[in-house]
Amino acid sequence: MDAHVFLALCRALTPRLTGAWLDKIQEPAPGVTSFALALPHVPHAGTTPSGASRKAWLVLRAGRKDPFLFLARDKPSAPPSPSAPVMRLRKYAAGRRILSLVPDFTGRRLWLLLSGEAPAGLAARAESDGPAVLWLLLDLREGPSLRLLGEDDQPRPEVLRWPEPAALEEACRNWRDWPVITPALRRVLPLMEPPDQAALLEDLRLGGGDVFLYRPVDDAGKPCAADVEPACLFGAWPLPPGRKPASWPGWRETAGEDVLALAEQAGKLLVLARVGRDAAGLAAVPLLRQERKTARLLDKMRDEEARLRDMCARRQDAEALRANLWRWAADARFPFVEVEEYAPDGSARTRRIDIDPRRSVREEMEALFHAARRGKRGLEHVARRRAELEETLDRLERERRAVLAGGAPRSDPKTSGVVLAEQADRLPRNVQLFISSDGFALLRGRDARGNGAARRMAAPHDIWLHADGGPGSHVIIRRAYAGQEVPERTLDEAGGLAACKSWLRDAARARILYAEVRHIKPLRGAAPGTVRMDKIWLSREVPVRPELETLLAPAPAATERESLERVHTT
Structure with missing residues (x-):
């Protein structure tokens, strides 16, 4: 989220959230925090088919890559066990009222002043000795945190310096001296004519202009699946012609002054849809592990079945020896023997049978018959076990796919x-x-x-x-x-x-x-x-x-x- 669209969002959030009560704080996914709010008035709290609602959820996805903040009208799904940082936020921030909001453009942070006295647990660790008030800091890079600040450390509204149109080129070269020339703005200004550059800069300075949401569409103009990256683009200026992402066949533009509504649409695609896919994957991990373990056992059963079939095949050698016992003495020992075998068509071929040096020919015949009987009994047991494992594997695969397809949201x-x-x-x-x-x-x-x-x-x-x-x-x-x-x-x-x-x-x-x-x-x-x-x-x-x-x-x-x-x- 670029700092300019973040500032426009903060300006729209200020009248909505001032006076709101913080309710439950949840963590739909790692790095994503949702704050349940009881708004003081109905606008943008949303209306449901059953009537008006004053509930809303402020959703923050923090991180160095693709952070986002938006106000949702529907409750995001969250796991039952929150992390320790979220439990700390619940302990000290839940049940308090938001008295004021102070946006920080340069740091992409939003300060929320909370009502009530400073909690004893935090006051004991406060840096200043004087009276302090509790602030909830929403940092797009670092995430939410609580700050107990004294009178001299209170956040103040930031005064932004804007370059003149004639000095815009110089400001883009020395962008470190001009925080308003953000990385996204530096990329788009060279693609615009000088009059358009000046008009865009003036619109950003005055605020209250349109914001733009772009979604990928296919050649027929239908929205692409949400797993196409990026799922959408959300900014404070139009997307220059020919600058669409390479993965998009085309795009559809939605522009308007209602930054909260457009940010909510973008947040559902960029945050909630991704959270759903991640949740489905995590829910399927235990089943996938069991599935792999069962597959390994099934491979072992197949190897064992092949070994037992080989044992059963030794019966042919035993029968060949039995048919030719008349040729050798009862205690005759040979390293191998050769016997004649006749096919159903009457043709004959010579068959070589290796004999264990520890056995006579008769003992070898009995050992081969014994191995064949053991192989037959073992095959019956292995067949039952293999059928059980195949049924278990099919069940686990069915359950895992059911979790991915029905137990958690799809893209x-x-x-x-x-x-x-x-x-x-x-x-x-x-x-x-x-x-x-x-x-x-x-x-x-x-x-x-x-x-x-x-x-x-x-x-x-x-x-x-x-x-x-x-x-x-x-x-x-x-x-x-x-x-x-x-x-x-x-x-x-x-x-x-x-x-x-x-x-x-x-x-x-x-x-x-x-x-x-x-x-x-x-x-x-x-x-x-x-x-x-x-x-x-x-x-x-x-x-x-x-x-x-x-x-x-x-x-x-x-x-x-x-x-x-x-x-x-x-």
Whole structure:
């Protein structure tokens, strides 16, 4: 995030966050921190289908590469166990009010003055002896931290020096003396004409201008998958012609003065979608380890099976010796013997059989028969064990792919539908897979236990559906990240799938309840699949269309191209 767009964001955040209360602090991923806020007013807190909300989440991804800050209207998913730094932030900052905000342009930092007295644990380690106040520092490079500052150390609004248009070229050469000439600005100014350079500099100085969001699109103008790097570009000036990233076939521009809304769109792509992919990978690591261990055991079983088959094959040597025992004395010993073997067509060939020097020919024959019997018994045991390992390996692979496909958000609904379509046979048997016309993956339980399995595969921000007023199957709409918009067509199709397997299956229209998975709780001691809905996200009446079960079912043997064409069909 360039310092200029960071400053524009801080200016927009100041009236929104002044007077807000800090609630829970979470860590969705390493380096990513979210601050739950109770805003003092409704603007930009967002409205949900069930009414207005004053909740918002300030999300910070810190680091030397691609740091970002944005205000989200939907709660980001987070693991239950926070790190020690986040626990420290919770201890001293949660439950306090934000009194004021002071942006630091040069350092790309945002100071938040918190209400209340200085905590005793921090006051004992304060650098100054006089009265001090508590500040929450959001540093795009180092991350969040708490600072107890005295009166003389309080952050002050920064006064920026701007070069005159005539001195702009000199300022670009001596950019260390001009903090406003940021690295991103130095790269774009040489691509502009002098009048455009002066106009851009004036817009940045005055503030309040448009910000620009660019997303990659394919040749048909459709958005590319979010795993295309970079997922988007967000800046305080237009992207010069011909300067798109090499990985982009093309781009789509969205410009406007609402920096908070555009920063939220960029943050979902740059931060939340990546957090979801990382979470899916981490969740699949234990299963991948077990899968590799089982695969190694299976390889050993195959080697053992080959050894036992070789033992069984020795029976042919034993039978050949038995057929020719009349030729040798009972205690005859030879290093090897040669016998004649006759094929079914009557042709003969000479067969050489090596004899153990410690045995006679008769003893060698008995030893070969004994080894063949042991090999046969061992093959029966190894075959059972190999079948068990193959079943375990298949189960682990199915569970791992289910975690990647359904237990954590995918990069993009257009691609997640295709991936799930190719893996439909690897999902739990009591969970059905469908793909909406907009490319969203839909999971439906076949029975009560399947309802629970589908819910366990879902991420907290996924959408859960159920027919209102009676029994029915649970349906999950997979979302790539918290707050991703679900088209009305997908909502209707998912609702229709829920109605087709409910007490309303014979009705023309059905009332469907929608909720985020994080608000669905299983009832302890109740029958499988019984849940409690703590908060309704949406209540919607949809048409009951039994043909959806056929239209939206993925073809098991479809190729990737056929699946993509199916997903993109409108």
